[in-house]
Amino acid sequence: MGGHSCCYKQKLRKGLWSPEEDEKLIKHITQFGHGCWSSVPKQAGLQRCGKSCRLRWINYLRPDLKRGTFSKQEEDLIIELHAVLGNRWSKIATHLPGRTDNEIKNLWNSCIKKKLRQRGIDPNTHKPLAEVDGGDDKALDNSEKNSGSGGLQLPVTPELAIANQLPTVDKSMDESTTSKSSATPTKEFFLDQFLANHENSSTCRSPSPMGSFPLPLLSFGPDYSSSLTTSAALPFSSNPLLWLNQTARQLDATPELSCNAISAAVSSLSTSAIAPPSCAGDSTISNWHAANCNNNPGSSVNESGGFMLQSSCSFDSGIFPWSELTPDKVVQVQLGGETEDLKWSEYLHGAFPASAAVQAQSSQPFYGDIKGGSQFTISGLSIWQQNQQLQHQLQAADISGKDFQSVSVGFQQI
């Protein structure tokens, strides 16, 4: 695009993608994988730059994408994650299966921000608006500018009020975030651990699907104010995130603090039976693990039992006869004993009842929104899925190895 070398060489198309372009890109990637993105447009016969192709694929054409509106649970989760991660949309997106960072970012800017303000909460600091410089728009603008740092911002609690007296929380957070050469475990490391632990713990959940979700105070339901008062006596279990924040802060200040102790505490957070006030019976969190596995699109975990197209199970387990789908081929889909006849084009547009059923069940529409009547066969999709599976297995091994290394170094230095 614009300033990128891949865009200099020839006149490249910009703007919206045509169905034909989509078709070309899908065909190419499902057959060959994307490999080097900069070579994709050439190989696929597209007058686009590689980055544009990548974006189009990631944000729109990928078969493991959810489409459609966000559920209330997803919105709550985004708010909670934003309170922890700030504007790191890609990180937030990894916790929402089938959602892209772009989608989440758009939702945040167009919708959630407004909702939070209506609730009297500053969307950037997650504090009551009254506390953000009088809560006027000017103050909002200022805080918005500061929000990009992804600082750890939490709702105001008595503990946080104390915590806020300690200096340079966000700064140290940012430094720890950016100075990746530092071998000392950072707050972010523990936050990641924290989140990861909860993702993991959600896979062996107690009967309540939300039983282990640890961010009760980050819920902005009507009982928000009551949680402010009840959390004071139990600094650890009642407000684990705050505890984590403070502990991590102590860690910054006192590196002699045992890393093991922190890790153990973080782990125990995930197993503590904290029931968040506003998320019971939520299916989104049921998919939290799947979100984790969404880093691995080839994974097929969906413990809620719902149909999740994001995962390879949809493609590889033969639920849908992808390889046989053609634009006008009639497909039979069995749902609850009833058989639905539908065309592939309807399939793509999510117009068949199954999509509605699936949507109702899991708040996720089927891969239904490919624009403009793209018509193509998807015979290569399972190949793509397999490639993805392989790639992500390799990546996962690599990442865990790196993590292990950095943790080891961190332990050595403490």
Add this chain to the structure above:
DNA sequence: AAGACAGTCAACCGCCTGTGG
């Protein structure tokens, strides 16, 4: 009916980081 306005969303832009020569 038509223009104004607001909301949504796909796509672009520019910057940063990692990697390989």
Add this chain to the structure above:
DNA sequence: CCCACAGGCGGTTGACTGTCT
């Protein structure tokens, strides 16, 4: 160490759409 390149990310833009007046 420097440079070029690719990929990734967050911020922003602009087209489109729906609603209101």
